Amino acid sequence: MNERADLLKEIDRLPSRYFGEVLDFVAYLQQKTQAENNNDVDAYKAMAADTEREQEACEWCNAYFGPAYTK
Numbered sequence: 001m002n003e004r005a006d007l008l009k010e011i012d013r014l015p016s017r018y019f020g021e022v023l024d025f026v027a028y029l030q031q032k033t034q035a036e037n038n039n040d041v042d043a044y045k046a047m048a049a050d051t052e053r054e055q056e057a058c059e060w061c062n063a064y065f066g067p068a069y070t071k
Helices: 002-013 014-051 050-064
Strands: none
Touching: 002 050
């Protein structure tokens, strides 16, 4: 059995009075995931805005693999 199936099986075994707590925890995990994704997006945006580093990467690629797209 995979983890998802195990999780659903365990939730089915809980008394219904705990379903709200399970939903609250799922909402917490969703918020945590969204925050992690936002951090990744911000990091990629910062990296893309670093034109000096981007130029160095293009030069490195050109040196090893031949001419590549340049701005």
